[in-house]
Amino acid sequence: MRLGVCYYPEQWPREQWASDARRMRELGIRLVRIAEFAWARMEPTPGQFEWAWLDDAIATLAAEGLKVVLGTPTAAPPAWLVQQHPDVLPVDAHGRTKAFGSRRHYCFSSEAFHAASERIVTAMAQRYGQHPAVVAWQTDNEYGCHDTVLSYSPAALAGFRRWLAQRYGSIHALNAAWGTAFWSLQANSFDDIGFPVGQPTGALPTHALDFRRFASDEVLRYNRMQVRVLREHAPGRDVLHNFMGMFGEFDHHAMGADLDVAAWDNYPLGFTDTAPFISEADRLSWARTGHPDISAFHHDLYRGICKGRWWVMEQQAGPVNWAHWNAMPLPGMVRTWTWEAFAHGAEVVSYFRWRQLPYAQEQMHSGLHTPDDVRDLGGEEAAQVARELAALPDDAVLASATAPVALVFDYSAKWMTDIVPQGADMSYFGQVFGAYSALRQLGLDVDLVGPDAPLDAYRMVVVTGLTHLTPALSARLQALSAVVVLGPRTGSKTEHLGLSSQRAGAAPLGSAMHLPITAVDSMRPGLQLPVVGVSGDELGQPLGHGHQWRDLAQLPADSAARVLARYEDGYPAWVQQGRWFRQCGMVDAPLQARWFTEAARLADLPVVNLPAGLRLRRRGDWLFAVHRGPDHVQVPAPAGTSFVLGDARIGPAQVAMWHAP
Amino acid sequence: MRLGVCYYPEQWPREQWASDARRMRELGIRLVRIAEFAWARMEPTPGQFEWAWLDDAIATLAAEGLKVVLGTPTAAPPAWLVQQHPDVLPVDAHGRTKAFGSRRHYCFSSEAFHAASERIVTAMAQRYGQHPAVVAWQTDNEYGCHDTVLSYSPAALAGFRRWLAQRYGSIHALNAAWGTAFWSLQANSFDDIGFPVGQPTGALPTHALDFRRFASDEVLRYNRMQVRVLREHAPGRDVLHNFMGMFGEFDHHAMGADLDVAAWDNYPLGFTDTAPFISEADRLSWARTGHPDISAFHHDLYRGICKGRWWVMEQQAGPVNWAHWNAMPLPGMVRTWTWEAFAHGAEVVSYFRWRQLPYAQEQMHSGLHTPDDVRDLGGEEAAQVARELAALPDDAVLASATAPVALVFDYSAKWMTDIVPQGADMSYFGQVFGAYSALRQLGLDVDLVGPDAPLDAYRMVVVTGLTHLTPALSARLQALSAVVVLGPRTGSKTEHLGLSSQRAGAAPLGSAMHLPITAVDSMRPGLQLPVVGVSGDELGQPLGHGHQWRDLAQLPADSAARVLARYEDGYPAWVQQGRWFRQCGMVDAPLQARWFTEAARLADLPVVNLPAGLRLRRRGDWLFAVHRGPDHVQVPAPAGTSFVLGDARIGPAQVAMWHAP
Amino acid sequence: MRLGVCYYPEQWPREQWASDARRMRELGIRLVRIAEFAWARMEPTPGQFEWAWLDDAIATLAAEGLKVVLGTPTAAPPAWLVQQHPDVLPVDAHGRTKAFGSRRHYCFSSEAFHAASERIVTAMAQRYGQHPAVVAWQTDNEYGCHDTVLSYSPAALAGFRRWLAQRYGSIHALNAAWGTAFWSLQANSFDDIGFPVGQPTGALPTHALDFRRFASDEVLRYNRMQVRVLREHAPGRDVLHNFMGMFGEFDHHAMGADLDVAAWDNYPLGFTDTAPFISEADRLSWARTGHPDISAFHHDLYRGICKGRWWVMEQQAGPVNWAHWNAMPLPGMVRTWTWEAFAHGAEVVSYFRWRQLPYAQEQMHSGLHTPDDVRDLGGEEAAQVARELAALPDDAVLASATAPVALVFDYSAKWMTDIVPQGADMSYFGQVFGAYSALRQLGLDVDLVGPDAPLDAYRMVVVTGLTHLTPALSARLQALSAVVVLGPRTGSKTEHLGLSSQRAGAAPLGSAMHLPITAVDSMRPGLQLPVVGVSGDELGQPLGHGHQWRDLAQLPADSAARVLARYEDGYPAWVQQGRWFRQCGMVDAPLQARWFTEAARLADLPVVNLPAGLRLRRRGDWLFAVHRGPDHVQVPAPAGTSFVLGDARIGPAQVAMWHAP
Ligand SMILES: [Zn+2]
Ligand SMILES: [Zn+2]
Ligand SMILES: [Zn+2]
Structure with a gap:
């Protein structure tokens, strides 16, 4: 149970780095994720690399005993790559090419993008693969975010037809599987197959499903390339990806088979505000705490992706910028979210981000520190968790977080x-x-x-x-x-x-x-x-x-x-x-x-009827209670229980932990 | 008053056909519509026809005494036609070409499509036009469904300009009629005229109206070509089209002048769920019965299209798949909808479809039988109608269904x-x-x-x-x-x-x-x-x-x-x-x-104030009461009336019929 | 405080003009705006001008002592210009070229459009610049209406890059200002910069902001060209533009520096129906009066654009056609809106339009007269204002309308x-x-x-x-x-x-x-x-x-x-x-x-708590009360006050004016 943080040294003056690293250590941070999105800094022109800054950044962190998670920067292809290879850009369902200028502007089927990605990942892995401080690698960032799994490019169409040919062997088999006897949709060759969009009415369901399967496989194929390079040059390091919440456009279980750790990015308020299946009433009730089950659902999902090994790679530490409305978390929630993740078995909870950046798209996304470098509420609560972790009994929660x-x-x-x-x-x-x-x-x-x-x-x-x-x-x-x-x-x-x-x-x-x-x-x-x-x-x-x-x-x-x-x-x-x-x-x-x-x-499983907002989680001999409701509640611990965290009665945004063998 | 069914032999094993035909007869079916959408089966490659399967299908049905309605298959242009003539595809209002892969992917102004259509319709009509079992022909299927009347293709633009030149004679007359003195919109030649879409704000109303008129005329022109071929090769047969409900993008009265029978497709629950003019409260109240007037409105509308001759070509027989929500009809409604159609003067009520297809776009669209070939609720109710029809007094409802x-x-x-x-x-x-x-x-x-x-x-x-x-x-x-x-x-x-x-x-x-x-x-x-x-x-x-x-x-x-x-x-x-x-x-x-x-x-017309959900319809000397409301109601029949159907008191989803000279 | 009217002689038979002019004078009109949108009448083919009709129209108005405001017609580029120079057309955010066929179909960055505009404005100004009856010029019409400030054309892209190069001097400076260290968005040259739309997620905020600034500057540059021509050929005349309400896509204060008068178009019901920041409850409450502050807000805004000189160029005179719903104003409101404008300091209130046009896009937009030339309700109320103006004491409201x-x-x-x-x-x-x-x-x-x-x-x-x-x-x-x-x-x-x-x-x-x-x-x-x-x-x-x-x-x-x-x-x-x-x-x-x-x-400013719908406005020594609420209310005038307009107690859609030194 370690704390981490996401850090972007390339966005801050070099003279600030040493102080940042020192204060990370002091706050209780053990792991620092860097380098994701920094492609243009590492490779400012095609094939020419600049490592000095990153050497320094890693050294500065390592000097404070911090461990480094290196992110491959492929979620942010530089301008020169797009100029050189416009076919890197993805194409939307209406046939419009998406533009350079934010992130994830690449098509998973673009071979030019595969080549450029392999070059930068190889170069990074060769340089830092065996660095003693670099203990883990993150591939790319949040595959699929901003609706980027499905691309309707010529390369995707060619790939889809090849994929179909391989899956079905013959066009006859495809016709049978898809049911093209309906509406005279018989294909005479794989070249008759287009994308399942833009028809006057819906395409054949199997056509649509196969395209989703193909698109998922394209993500897997791309990620596997990165994993292969990393395993070759960074042996013994954990390879992970930071999945996003509520996202299902590719098969996470299949990707998990290629990784060591499933990391995910936990933004409880953003998800509560935007998840399509949460009622308006619930959005209001839990606007400052997150829905009582939205984080835990993902914890329990991602625990199942990589045989139980999972991290929170990005933990919301204050208001975010990307939901429809972005409320301030209830004081205490950053701490409570962190403990909730540990209760569900997280190895690491890593906050996003060390310091709020005062410009660019995420300027309203808070971090542990304000842009002026003052420790913010989230930073205080993270420090509290660090102190609590240090004070835990030695036997606390080594067990895995399996459930009945x-x-x-x-x-x-x-x-x-x-x-x-x-x-x-x-x-x-x-x-x-x-x-x-x-x-x-x-x-x-x-x-x-x-x-x-x-x-x-x-x-x-x-x-x-x-x-x-x-x-x-x-x-x-x-x-x-x-x-x-x-x-x-x-x-x-x-x-x-x-x-x-x-x-x-x-x-x-x-x-x-x-x-x-x-x-x-x-x-x-x-x-x-x-x-x-x-x-x-x-x-x-x-x-x-x-x-x-x-x-x-x-x-x-x-x-x-x-x-x-x-x-x-x-x-x-x-x-x-x-x-x-x-x-x-x-x-x-x-x-x-x-x-x-x-x-x-x-099934001989005892049940209780928990009051609104209260949730329990067992980990080995330890029980956790996490509370989001508006009222104080009694936790179901026997009288006389001594609490490692909290108390028998806890209020909103509070947590309790006790031994319950 | 006959029952029919929609059947797609090409979607089922040939060994099942004879059993299907026999059971149709046994259930009380008299008419079977086939072949619509089967273009790729009839003409698998350009100009080469395969008739054996269709010969067999017709013979199998005829052997049970069933009459056949043959649908021309032009609503489903095959892949090879689109590959050969990409200009067959329609273009949407944003200038995007619609894709092959569902149905109705054709532009009414495409001459390549006219030529290919004339070829297949001629070939069908030559082969089956005088077949004794083939008593009627349906042109295409649901013209205009899925927003397919308006196409913004180059062929449509050229056609629109020709149409305008013909209508107005001179550009001066067009300027006068459109009022182009407004906003300097004077056209100097017909080539200045574009589509009435994509302007910064609305186009001239007359510009928009003329484009709607032109588009309607294009549908009429296309249908007239099919009717001409059919009249030549299938003399004495009824030619009809199956119109769709709530659809008004072309002039049905004008088309009716070219046809013998106006058929329409009656999906009361789907229409109630989606008709823009039905209130949310009514959508809920009538979710399982259909709005009390939605079917009757169309019955009375389509009765006016072809001098009183009209059929229900497709009758909802259970839950459909295409509305936002697709509820199960209240038990009894399939029977009641059928009788309601007869009460309003239908010659034929034909159920959609014989058997639910377990794949493709309409896999959740039920029929008279489940995909496993068990008679479904709708099938039971259709059989009941067949028995009731057989038991009617000889003089029942021969009269037309005119109204005061x-x-x-x-x-x-x-x-x-x-x-x-x-x-x-x-x-x-x-x-x-x-x-x-x-x-x-x-x-x-x-x-x-x-x-x-x-x-x-x-x-x-x-x-x-x-x-x-x-x-x-x-x-x-x-x-x-x-x-x-x-x-x-x-x-x-x-x-x-x-x-x-x-x-x-x-x-x-x-x-x-x-x-x-x-x-x-x-x-x-x-x-x-x-x-x-x-x-x-x-x-x-x-x-x-x-x-x-x-x-x-x-x-x-x-x-x-x-x-x-x-x-x-x-x-x-x-x-x-x-x-x-x-x-x-x-x-x-x-x-x-x-x-x-x-x-x-x-006007000396007596009125009553009917309870919620009850409707009356006279046909000659006979009165029908159709009830959808939640409560049992008394029908306005004199004491002692003897009922051919139902009783003096009817409940939800029930119907009554009595002699009322 | 003068009344005006918008008039389109080109839309009416010449034999009607003299009667119109006479009746304008009789009604109390002093100013008439003409010629906006009449480009195709003035220049029916490129470079060939027809002035006879406009000479006549001006002479006819002048003969009745009416003063003329000439509108340049550039909001309505003719068909021949678009045929000659298709790059005149603007391009939307999805890359689709907008179509000829309504108005404002031009891109502010099109040099062909600048050239053609300069030609027609110069020709008009040369001909009428010194005409004694022509006292003011309006440039174009409602810049930005129908979302036309932002264009995504190749010319706009080139212009945007030039604008950026000028603003930042070096790409390095741009990178620093935009914060491209984020997400590897470094630009290596200005040619790397595209439009801030179409990215998978939002573009850099500064990228987006600079594009908005550029687009605003393009409007200013275009308008400045017209102003320069007019100042050269029409010395001493007021140059104005008629701004639209609730519209902020370009910097009105910057444009105001180039103009003599800020005119604006006051449609209180349309704005109340469509303004995104008005609640649904308020839309209902004020559906027939307009929100109590919607007009005044704009009056007070536009008074600040040109050092206090402002007009209402188009005043709603009855139901309009362009809101979602277009209710009839409460009788009295046309008068009340007019007085409210004068209370806030308007020099001119000019009604839109003299007579409703029975065809084209605005056929449902009423005017002072019905299409059949009967004086409509709005016309009656305008006449009443004219009578009231004539009856005002000599010292009434010469003062400016400044506020504390x-x-x-x-x-x-x-x-x-x-x-x-x-x-x-x-x-x-x-x-x-x-x-x-x-x-x-x-x-x-x-x-x-x-x-x-x-x-x-x-x-x-x-x-x-x-x-x-x-x-x-x-x-x-x-x-x-x-x-x-x-x-x-x-x-x-x-x-x-x-x-x-x-x-x-x-x-x-x-x-x-x-x-x-x-x-x-x-x-x-x-x-x-x-x-x-x-x-x-x-x-x-x-x-x-x-x-x-x-x-x-x-x-x-x-x-x-x-x-x-x-x-x-x-x-x-x-x-x-x-x-x-x-x-x-x-x-x-x-x-x-x-x-x-x-x-x-x-601040030592006395406040009151006004009843719903009542508003007060001081102008010099005079006080106005304007009332929209449903109930009669007492105005805060001392007992014994003698009223120039209204009374101590006023009802819905009424106004009061009294001396209050
Ligand atoms: Zn993230
Ligand atoms: Zn249908
Ligand atoms: Zn206007």
Whole structure:
């Protein structure tokens, strides 16, 4: 559990560096990320490198005992590269070439860009790969930020056609997989294939999906090139990428296989302000704290990307500049966000940035210090965390942050849902986040795991919105003894984004949970229908209501399943078959909590009903409580507990930590 | 009154065809539409045709006694045509060429497309034109769907200039008609004329209108080519087109003159979800039934296109895929929609589609059967209709579905209103639909008639929002003895979309209804003003309120007209002169009902105040009641009536039919 | 105080001109603006001029004693110019060339357009420059209307690079000023610079700001060419431009230095309907009167452009056609708007237009007469004003309309706020308008003054949202003895749109008001926090609430300032240091009124709390009351006052004027 900071020496006078380094050490910083975005400083003209400044910067940091994370600067291609190779620039969905002048102005399919990137990354890695202070490398910066995964350039089109030829072997196979019998869309050769945009109405879903897969693969191919160079010249160093929150345009699990550490950039207020699946009411309630689950969701997601190793590479340290509104965090939140990350297992929390820059695009993005070099609120809270870390008992939280509940997350399910939403407010991120939040509200710790992750260690597995349930995952679920909750849309699509057989719902699970879905019911906001009980006093009585989405299920006569709740019009809403539960649609929060409670009970997992804004997280023998709500609350610790952090009663923006073996 | 179905044999294994055909017959289907969209199957490479599969498909259907409607496949130009002739592709208003990859990717002005279309239509018609099972032909599919009437291609520009040269003869005449004295817009030759888009601010209204007229004429020209080929090679067969709902970008009345039957595609839930003039409250109330008037409005509109002959070519049979939200219809609605169409005079109701396709763009569009070939809810309800049809008394509803009230509908009024709305929420469709709905709520049967239709048979004629009142229509209205209600904006524009003399309101009617309109008052949502009575107890008392729009009228001293209600500030609101009424603005629903009731009384037409969701329709000696409301209601049948369908009391999604001579 | 009218003889039959001129005189018109937009009539083919019609038109007007304002017609380049020089057309931000067919279809950087403009303006000026009836010239029409200041043409790009080279001298200086150390954005030559649009994310703020400055300068350069020609050939005549309301894309103060008179076009209902900073509630409340401050704000702004000389060139005379909704003005408002302009010091109020044109884009834009040539409501009210003007006592309102309160307005502050808003609803126009409205509600007269205007005559100076406070203005403020109120964001940016030192708040003011701003807090709608008192009974008690924006201030230990109110969390909200006040954030209206009242008291300015819709304006010894509210109100005149206009009690849309020395 170390603290880090993001630092851009090229933006400050050299005479300030030594003081900066000294004060970093004094504040408790151990790791400093530098060099990302500094391409034009390292290679001011093609092929001619200037290392002196960077040599100095690293030496200055190392002199204070600080470790360095070097970022490759490829997110900021210099002007000369664009002048030399205009085809480096990406092209938008309307065919307009994007312009030089901000960042990420490159097309992942541009071979000129690959070549130039390999040259600068090789040169950096040759020079600093074995530097003792350089302990880790970050490739590029936030792949995909600003909608930059998809490019519609000639190079991308040629690459897409090659990718399709390789995937399908023959145009006949492509026609079969895409279903081009519809609307006379038969392709006679791969050269008939264009981009899935600009048609009078939507393109073939499989066409669109394959383009998303291709684009994701292009990001992986590009990153793999950088990783290969770094592994060759910087052996033994951690290679990581700093992923961005709420971003799913490429397959993070696939990229994670190439990396040592999954880092991510944690801006809780910005995400709360802009995440499309957060309600306006929640944006207001949590404007100064971040939604109680928005950071933790990502912590638990990124922990699953690289076998448990993960960092927060950029931690919001004050107001940011890029959301619609950029509120001041509630005093205490910078500290609390930091501890929350450690509670979920972060190895490093690195603040963005050492000092606010008084010019350029991020001039309103605060850091640990004001532009005038005064320690800002965030800096004070970071220093407090450093002191608290130093004071921790020796045995505190060495354990990994595994959880008893797994929630499956699959990037291709996001693409499929985007392409065939069927209801204008359907969102895969939103659906999984909703399930996550409901579980966390019950005090349950959750691992967000990829579709190929091992599941044996879990007592309960939740799979929701996972449009395509692979035979492999289906088989692994059937081999478990865990309680499994299957949510709406799960298993509804084939690998090619067609309908599953019998719109199968749980059908790919064979007889384990035999509940065919014959149709779906997509409901506009405000349209709802009661869910009613089926037995005892609850027979016909409303338990809550469904909205937004229903899988319309038909329990076959020979089914071993049992309907536990129905919609008012008779369709099953909540079904159990042994250790399997099937939830057929979206429901209101109390009913969702009730159903997850039923599943948790069967899994022998205790649940609580946490007050608004309070969240718990166990790490080994230690328990953390993190609070965002407006009121003071009691944490669920036995009387007499002695607290390492906080107290039995904590207020807004406070945290507590205690030993709970 | 026959049932049909839309079927795509090319999308299913040949071994399934015979079973499909047999079960169609068994379900009660009599007509099957096939071949639309199958161009690439019929002509896989340019000029080389494959008929074997289609021969088989037709034979398989014919073997079960089914009749075939053949669709020309031109809505789906194959990849090879686009590769050969890229100018087939349409161009959008921003100058971007639309892409191959969905459907309707053609420009009506492309001569290459005309040539290729004529070739495939001729080849089909030569082969099947006299086939005994092929009883009708559908040209193309849903002209204009996905915003495809207007194309901004070089061919369209050349065509537009030719069209203008022909219309105006000289550039001088064009300058005069367009009013180019304004803003120095004088054209010196037809080559100075461009598209009416992309200007810093709006183009000349007449420029915009002429482009809409030209674009409509291009659709007519293209369709006429197909009709000519079909009439030559398929003599005696019905030629029809399947129009789409809520679509007015070309003149359907003009196209109707070229056809035998006007077919239309009835998707009540999709229209209710997306029609811009339906309120959010109504979208919710009728999410599972469709707005009570949305289907009937189109039935009554399309009945007026081809002298009374009309079909429903595609009938929604379950949830669709293309609205923002796609709810499940209330059980019973598929049956009820079908009977509603027959009540309004449909010859055929043909369901879309036989079986849901488990892939491609419409994979979530249900049909009579699930993709696994199980009869779905819609299939069950269609079968019920088939049984009910078979059980009808012999004399049931042979009569045509004419009505005592005519409501004039004119496509060019839509274009004029779009171009010069004056209030951001003004919509010609919305205005006419509002009048229609108010009349239907009073139990009145309505014919939507074109501006050239004979009016002698009607007791009451409503003309609202008809911006340009032609001298011909004006003369015909004056020659009637019917009660005439003139609504806001009527007669306000000249043929060239300038202001009528005296912004004439009823001025083109001369002394028949002499009420000059001097200005208009367009009101944002929420802005309203009381309408007050003018005599007796009602003098100065509020009768309701006006909103959205007012024609500001001035009753001349010499007028024979009488103001029956005024706005609070004195302007006339509701004026009568003999058998003429003039309504000056939009008013709330109860006041609208009151005024239509006054007019109906003068026309000696009885009215009722129907409960929410109930509608009545007479066809000859038979009365139908169709109910969508949430409550059970009593239908207005005398005690002791024996019902052919339903009962004296019907619930949601139910229908009743009884003899009422 | 004279009345004028806008007239387009080229749009009407010549035989109508004499009658029009006579009736203008009879109605009380003294000035007639003609010829703007008539380029194609004056120069139907390149270089060949037709003056006969214009000679006649001027003579006809002059024969009735009317004076003429000649508009140069350059806002309407003819078709032949565009055909000859397609590069005349402007290019939008997406790179699409805008089309001929409306108006303002020219790029300010097109040299072909400069040449053609100079030719037509020279020809006009040579012919009419010394005509005795032609007393003033208007350049072009509403520069910038329809978003036409910014053009992205090749000529604009070349011009922008030249402008940058001139401004910065070296690319090194540009790199330093723009902060290109960020994101490797170093330019190696001016040819590396493109437009600040189309990047994956925002361009450098200084890049964007310089492009705005360049674009403003291009407008100035173009206008200066016209002014130079006119001064040469039309000596002694007033040269003016008719600015548009709510428009700030170029620097009006800079243009004013080249003109004799600032004219503006006053459409109160259109602005109220469309101004982005007016709330929906206010749009409804004032739909028929215009917001009580929308016209006056512009009157007071444009009075500051040309040393106090200003006209209303186009006065709304009835419903317009270009807002979203276009309501009828409340009867009386045309008169009231006219008197309000005179109350604020207008020399001329000129109605738009003499007669409504029954065709073309503005066919629904009313005038003083209907298209049928009947005097409309607006015409009647104009005639009443003419009669009232004639009846005024001789000494009435010769004095200038100066005010005791100055509110600083700076166009570059608008650009800076647009570029770096930090909160999605931040608007410089909105912020200054809010302050203006609060001051006016207190009965205070306000001058809107440019940042270089003399301030010595004011008792109170308000500076709000002025992002960059120049050293010159700072020094001048410090040299005053007036009370100064500094509002949020003031002084927060450098000349290059970086952060001021210490995010200085009042820091550029040195010790005069020493209150460093360390960060800002941008709040979404609905997020608010109480403002509390700091002493006496009010200690800790809520005084109101803050919302939308806070500058987070830290009072240094050595500060001489005193916090008069705080936010609940302790940050200063309202601070006083001697004659200086600093307001740290946006607050609710009552609290804003309280604070302005405190400042006004210190400035010894009496305030009142005016009822809704009532506004007062002093001009010399005369007081005007203008009322828009729904109720009758008492004006603050001593008992026994004799009124020149109106009475002691006035109703909606009424005005009063009385002597109040
Ligand atoms: Zn970042
Ligand atoms: Zn269709
Ligand atoms: Zn104007």
